[in-house]
Amino acid sequence: MTILSAEAQSVNNVSFSSKQIDILEAYLELGLKQGVAGITLQKNAGHLKLSLGTIHYHFGGKKNHGLLDSALIYVSQESFKYISFNIEQQETNANFNGVSTYIHTLFDWVSIKQHHALFWIYYFYLSTYDERSRRFNQAYLDMVHQRLRAMIVMGQKKGFYPKFTIRQTLIDQLFTQIMGSLLLASHDPNKENFQRQEKSAIAACDTLIKAMS
């Protein structure tokens, strides 16, 4: 079992004011149109009709994370809340299908919160050269790993999967398939492609689980 790093814990503990959430949402919405790399604080301020000083006040200084890191923390928290809530719903009624339920919920999130999901691909690129971003993102990836394992355990308890020892190699393979499907969904963000990627990821993960069980 992965133990949450200091960064993962800090991701969980940060909370945002409603003003901060407004600014982050505007930033991510703007990113959907032109990419976040080109968004200056000035542009974001203009977009929100706020002063540059106000944005600095909310995201500058030592006590706050910057806009980019805050956006990742915010997106992580929101996606986790969304996914947890929806999985719990599906557990209580009879729709629970193990890892397929997770993938389906994840793609619902991608469809509904495109400005969050697509931003995440940028964060992956940022992580290729920025050590701090990598640690933040890794903290989130660790949580996804734990979630995947939990989905199989729950599936076993409910009799949906046979009882087998869940090896880390299986979790890694499922995780890679799901990350790949998110990347390819984001690459061409439209409903048809989302459905295609979701279906393909569900089928592949199903095959991978069956082969290991």
Added chain:
Amino acid sequence: MTILSAEAQSVNNVSFSSKQIDILEAYLELGLKQGVAGITLQKNAGHLKLSLGTIHYHFGGKKNHGLLDSALIYVSQESFKYISFNIEQQETNANFNGVSTYIHTLFDWVSIKQHHALFWIYYFYLSTYDERSRRFNQAYLDMVHQRLRAMIVMGQKKGFYPKFTIRQTLIDQLFTQIMGSLLLASHDPNKENFQRQEKSAIAACDTLIKAMS
């Protein structure tokens, strides 16, 4: 079988002068340290000790693709050359292992040409909001699809795989697994992680192929 789009053909047909290659290599090397999003022509010129006018001359104007598109075309061509050459080598000696050979060669490329491979993740993000980049990248992805199919066909001819009908769903699943492994390799670019992702992708693809054959 996918038919190459006009963009795929144009990707194949562009050729670069040695001066242009020097500029692209410098741009990609600089991107490895600070990300390509923040690189201005000015910075790249400074890095190369060239004048801004020289870079404009080589990558500006209607007859040329811009620096970003040129970098993608260059990276596509180079990776394709590298991978084709190495797969042919392994075909002639007895090391050919079908899709595993492809994955191994791909990860060799990632290790040796990190500044090319990591740039590609940025291009994926660019494709989320820029239509033109998406078409260029899609052209490259189509070629990878064709390559994957060819690896299975070749594996069947050599008796490495049993003869089965290669369905598009299998190619999609392998492709997603490999893209996911590249994303996760890039996310934490070091030798140990590259080896881990390569091993995991090979095992997963092997399982997916076996299940379909």
